[in-house]
Amino acid sequence: MKISFLIHTVYGIGGTIRTTLNLAEELADRHEIEIVSAFRHRAIPLFDIDPRITVVPLVDTRPKSPESARKHPLHQRPSEVFPRFEARYQEYSELTDQRVRDHYEASDADVVIGTRPGLVAYAAEFAPRGAVVIGQEHMTHNHHKPELREEMRSYLLKVDALVTVSEGDAAVWREQMPLRTTRILAIPNSIPEPTVAPSDLSGNIVVAAGRLSREKQYEVLIKAFAKVVAKHPEWSLRVCGWGTEKERLRKRVQKHLLSNHVQLMGPCSPIDPEWVKGAIAVSTSRHESFGMTLVEAMRNGLPVVSTDCDYGPREIIRDGEDGLLVPVGKADDVADALIRLIEDEELRRTMGAAAIRNARRYDPSAVAKQYADLFAELGAGSSQHAVNGGPDGPAPGPLPAAGGFAPLADCVAEADGSLTVTVVAPEAAALKYRGLRLVCARLGGGADDRVYPFAPDGSVRIPAGDEFAEGQWLCHAEWPEHAEPPKRAERAEPPEPPYRTEGPGPARPPAPGLRTALIARSVDQRGALRAGDRRTPGAGVRHLVPYRRAPQHQLALRxxxxxxxxxAGDVHRSGSTLILEGSVLGPVEPVGEPSLVLRRRGGTGDELVFPGVRQGARGFRVVIDGEEAARRQLAEKDAWEVWLRFAPDREPVRVGRLLDDVVQKGDVFVYPDALAHKHRPLLLVRRVLRRIQRREQRLVRVTLVYEDENDLVLRVVDR
Structure with a gap:
């Protein structure tokens, strides 16, 4: 049968998008699937989408797109169908009404699923005649305004079923809004099996994930983590996600003096490689309709500390078995639960193992079966499409990129510093044709390609310590010109490779000499986390970090x-001074006391020197006087490169932060500003006049930031 999901946008990142894709991908094994995206605001979706799924964008809102409808006359008029009390009402218009209506008038979908209240209304109004219409509730009954619930009543009476994601919320809907003609039931969200190995729980990172919004109560988590750090300063917290609360939360981190312990990582997709870097997962939400991040963390082997909010967490977590439930809004209880798991490694490991077992009930196959049973009970697919996807059998598999060869790979940064790259689609491509190889080419040139042959199982290893010139390297798969396919007798069964060049039909080998981008399905960076621990004493830095390069998700190496x-290590603020700690890496032992050398950008030749002190054999600590930096300010925005002279007879070396898994640190490691007085001519006279006129003192911000190469820069900027 044909199943159509109607979603606000499939091009962003969020729980509804993720769970829709999880369910759609599982159903695509037996059905024809389309995702109708009301809006398209970027060229490429942030989540990977199974090529078997058809994506239909209706209203393009990209400013520079030739198809942009932002200025379309109908888009200037408010929607006549979309509920007025829906949170997204202002984004919908007569144009979205028309585009959705036109799409479904020409559609032969057997099932239409609306994924938010306004889209449930659209599905109820515009679904093809005879189609089963299902509304999904990804929030909760009590989350919606009473006005919206009343506005939705007439639409909900027209749908065949309303599916919530928790039994608790389904019970509230049945009690508060009985719908005589509409079935109300709960089917949980699905979470696929991770593409990376579970966490070994040996690290010292706590991970949280989700939209940076008020209902997630990250301010409670930050307050709780201050108590954790006071007792266990070696632990850190990573928060994955984006949202409107980012800057407010960053200020909260600085207020609690946690800049060296709490990092806002930004959006992370896929999320599994981030979970497995942690030893504990945490959620402090005020309310959760389900709690996808909880299940994701559990599937990756992490015990979870979560607030016992309505409705999802208490249905997902078995308190004391695979996680700990704590009261909503109680920072001390969150901290105590985290400290308990930090201090009891055996309990942490026991709960982590239980989390993997218990979370299997949310596997997409189990959830898709519940939906398939619901479709059958409601009579879907009886006339238009067979359950196997149509008269010609299952929907066709993924189409490759140009040239007929579209490899997809996983990459793992191993603990010893080596990298393992494994082709996952086409499956075992190297086994089908001899000579397939990994080619790493430096972005911008200037270095010879690094070439590694794939083994028969489709994997290749880049040994630790291999020479890669500093910079970014893009990974490709290449079928060399001199190589030929093996003879039929030597081929693994089935003889045809699992990819094809154009449309259905027998597969053909890739063209000789073809080089194509190697797309990363997942990149497990755990081995890069401990780069500092495996360094050879007296050696410099040779560090290679794999990552997915946006927006095409190509496998890349930094x-x-x-x-x-x-x-660079920790950075602290004390009044108008900044304190920088770190260590010197290299074959030369530091001699005497170190000094920090600041060199002004712009080729002026200006330098500022601040004396430091040694900490142990190779450590250093330097106090940067913000008032002195402000006194030397020449422009509204000054920038000084940060260098360290570690011995009197040695040239200074750049100070940066390299030895971890974060490829670009500028927006992750953010330190507080030191405020210094603005120095100007006739300063004494200006101060007197300012007091007479009751004007505010002019100040400048002095702060340390990481730039693109992850080298430190001191910025002096007018406030």
Missing amino acids: SWVRPVHAE
Whole structure:
């Protein structure tokens, strides 16, 4: 049968998008699937979408797109169908009404699923005659305004079923809004099996994930983590996600003096490689309709600390078995639960193992079966489409990129610093044709390609310590010109490779000499986390970090090679001063006391020097006087490169932060500003006049930031 999901946008990132894709991908094994995206606001979706799924964008809102409808006359008029009290009402218009109506008038869908209240209304009004119409509730009954619930009543009476994601919320809907003609039931969200190995729980990172919004109560988590750090300063917290609360939360982090312990990581997709870097997962939401992040963390082997909010967490977590439930809004209880798991490694591991077992009930196959049973009970698919996807059998598999060869791979950064790359689609491509190889090419050129042959099982290993010039390297799969396919007798069964060049039909080998981008399904960076621990004493830096390069998700490598390097550590603020700690890496032992050398950008030749002190054999600590930096300010925005002279007879080396898994640190490691007085001519006279006129003192912000190469820069900027 044909199943159509109607979603606000499939091009962003969020729980509704993720769970829709999970369910759609599982159903695509037996059905024809389309996702109708009301809006398209970017060229490429942030989540990977199974090529078997057809995506139909209706209203393009990209400013520079030739198809942009932002200025369409109908888009300037408010919607006549979309509920007025829906949170997204202002984004919908007569144009969206028309586009959705036109799409479904020409559709032969057997099932139409609306994924938010306004889209449930659209589905109820515009679904093809005879189609089963299902509304999904991804929030909760009590989350919606009474006016919206009343507005939705007439639409909900027209749908065949309303599906909530928790039994608790389904019970509230049945009690508060009985719908005589509409079935109300609960089917949980689905979470696929992770593409990476579970966490070994040996690290010291706590991970949280979700939209940066008020209902997630991250301010409670930050307050709780201050108590954790006071007792266990070696632990850190990573928060994955984006949202409107980012800057407010960053200020809260700085207020609690946690800039060295709490990082806002931004959006992470896929999320599994981020969960497995952690040893504990945490959620402090005020309310959750389900709690996808909880299940994701559990599937990756993490015990979970969560607030016992309505409705999802208490249905997902078995308190004391695979996680701990704590009262909503109680920072001390959150902290105590985290400390309990930090201090009891055996309990942490027991709960982590239970989490993997118990979360299997949310596997997409189990959830898709519940939907398939519902479709059958409601009479879907009886006339238009067979359950196997149509008269010609299942929907066709993924189409490759140009040239007929579209490899997809997983990459793992191993603990010893090596990388393992494994082709996952086409499956075992290297086994089908001899000579397939991994080619790493430096972005911008300037270095020879690094070439590695794939083994028969489709994997390749880049040994630790292999030479990669500093910079970014893009990974490709190449079928060399001199190689030929093996003879039929030597081929693994089935003889045809699992990819094809154009449309249905027998597959053909890739063209000789073809080089194509190697797309990363997942990149497990755990081995890069401990790069500092495996360094050879007296050696410099040779660090290689794999990552997915936006927006095409190509596998890429970031290489740092420095014979001598000053690795930045913690940064503290004290009044108008900044305190920088770090260590010197290289073959030369530091001699005497170190000094920090600041060199002004712009080729002026200006330098500022601040004396430091040694900490142990290779550590350093330097106090940067913000008032002195402000006194030397020449423009509204000054920038000074940060260098360290670690011995009197040595040239200074750049100070940066390299030895971890974060490829670009500028927006992740953010330190507080030191405020200094603005120095100007006739300063004494200006101060007197300012007091007479009761004007505010002019100040400048002095702060340390990481730029693109992850080197430190001191910025002096007018406030």
